[in-house]
Amino acid sequence: MKLYIYEHCPFCVKARMIFGLKNIPIELKVLANDDEATPIGMVGKKMAPILQKDDGGYMPESMDIVHFVDTHYASPLVTGPVNPLIGKWLEENHAAAYPLVLPRNVNGRFEEFATPAARSYFINKKEAASGGFEELMSRTPGLVKKVSQQLRDLEPLIQQSNACNGELSDDDFHLFARLRSLTIVAGLEWPARVAGYRDNMANQTQVNLLTSVAQ
Known part of the structure; x- marks a missing residue:
């Protein structure tokens, strides 16, 4: 495959x-x-x-x-129930996380932006929909503060480091994907339980975090 x-x-x-x-x-x-x-x-x-x-x-x-x-392929792993509070957290976090992550992606040395044409394509499409990247970057201090608080709010919702609801569920795919995206943002404050979940899920799933290209 x-x-x-x-x-x-x-x-x-x-x-x-x-x-x-x-x-x-x-x-x-x-x-x-x-x-x-x-x-x-x-x-x-x-x-x-x-x-x-x-x-x-x-x-x-x-x-x-x-x-x-x-x-x-083999026995199902994704068998746990979802928690509406995780969904609510993701929805509320999106408004602050997206403008933080979006302009940083294009500078993250990702293979999809290896050529000037590919990089320009991304910038033109996203700026047309979400505003100029320079303006988004100027909002960093307030957004970092807001997302850091949201990460603290998330901490009591994490039941185990290998499954946010105690048993692997769809929530883990949505939540880890969001947390991994946020690792490209320098200066965020990660509570211990959230950071432990983030790191353990990265190890389990074999998906790299973005801390090496954080901005």
């Missing part, structure tokens, strides 16, 4: 996680951010992740990939 991804993409992280959790070999193929033809040729639109299955067919959508792999 092959998994077509962007390295910075949290949706791609979700799909990558299940292969690490189940120790299933997967070939990762990083798409250039300005490559529209390849994903359109596979699934009809520009998107990632895309799984090329053993039968040669293609599957998009991160959680569809997670559930397909979990149910078709």
Whole structure:
């Protein structure tokens, strides 16, 4: 199997996680951010992740990939219930996390931005939708303070370092993907329980954190 991804993409992280959790070999193929033809040729639109299955067919959508792999390869692991409070936290965190992470992604030395054309493609698309990156970066002090408080609010919701609700669930894919994205932001204050969960999930899923390129 092959998994077509962007390295910075949290949706791609979700799909990558299940292969690490189940120790299933997967070939990762990083798409250039300005490559529209390849994903359109596979699934009809520009998107990632895309799984090329053993039968040669293609599957998009991160959680569809997670559930397909979990149910078709060995015994299911993702069997726990979700916690609405995790979903609420993710929803509330998004408004502060997104403008912090977005402008930093393009400077993160990710393979999808290896060419000037790919980098410009990303900047032009995202600035048109979310505002100038320079302005977003200027908001860093207030947003770092807000997200640090939100991480403190998250701490009592983490039941175990290997499963936020005590048993692996869809919440772990959504939550770890968000926390991994936030590791590109320098200066955040990580409570011990949240940091422990973040680090343990990175180890279990074999998905690297972004602390080496934090800005």
